[in-house]
Amino acid sequence: MAASTPDADNSDDGAIAAKVNGFHITEPQFPSTTTAALQVERHDYTDLAPTARKRAHAMEGFDEISTDIVDYIVRCTHRIWDERDIGLIYTHYTHNCVLYGTMGTIYDREAVVRDTIQRLVSLPERRGMATQVLWNGNDKDGFYTSHLVTGAGRHSQNGHFGAATGKTFMSRTIADCMIYRNRIYREWVVADTMAIIKQLGLDPNVFAEEAARGLFDKGLESIDIGENRRLIGQQMPEWKADTSIANNEVERETLEWLHDMWNCRMFGRVEKHYAPNAQYHGPKMTELYGPAAALHQHLALLGSIPDAAYMPQHICSNPCEEGGVKVAVRWVMEGHHLGYGILSELGKPTGLRLQVMGITHYHYKNGRVVDEWNVYDELSLLTQIKLGQMVEEAKHK
8 A cells, every 4th residue: 555754745646734723634635536435424325326426536457347445345335235136246356366254264256255245145134334434555565454343234034144043133243355446355254244144133152163173174273483572582562652654643653552552451541542431332232432442342352362562464544424434453463261251152261372353443643542443253252262172182082
């Protein structure tokens, strides 16, 4: 992705910097710019998929109807999942696309088609509502989008969730995509499957056991490699954050306080960086209010994996029509199930290695977080526990 100097007024790659709520925010600009890129939060779907809008920025290689990258990702997601035009995957994904999910990785386009069909079989009434899209990049180097979707529906058909329960559900998913000339070639999907299972009244242990058995029968194992690089030898953790993936000031500051909180265990950073009226939107459709509640959620996640290292992998940001700035961070945490915390579905500590893949969106106003949307999937962690137990049992037979 193209980056630019955050403190400069102009840069050679066509980006300009503006100051929003005290932060220098760099926004991509293009010679053909006629208006700002679409933003999702305040608009109906018909506004987000226009038929007669001029292009907001250069979209060389994309379908003519795509007026900007937000229009592109919202429109194609809606058409594939809600209008059931699954065949658009052939024109919107490369043949060798890689899709990283919390329950496994898909390595080709045809597998993405099959997986989409299976998910729609069980939940034919599901509708995915675009909640927000954050992005960066351009049509020359490629775009990166982070798309938060709120899904709602009813379990009305037999399928991979078992016999139809008739119950309704709601869950969050964030999909991060790398896109070049109309095609997604890499995607990270964090779907809160545990939220759906709990709302349907199903036993997550049954699903985790089946998923782990499938992996185990293929010869896959959860291998513990030991040191996760949070602590090197007997040294304390790195005290300074690596901000090399940041593109501007707000992204650098976000990476710095996240590193302080997660890796240096300085959870008082929440009180400093969250507004008194902050809202936390978490896994299993948790809705909480205030810095103390957000702090407890983060501390309790670490309580379940107390030796975890937090590793951000991508960050992007956009000024927001609602005021302030929104930031998307894709991250991984690695450690061992050594304690009690928020991951109650995992049971008592097993000592097994865990990897959490998550994506978080933050909304800053007046320099402080007023909303956090945090998505990771507890079912994938329970599956890792089951797989590790199967491997241990096999060793002792």
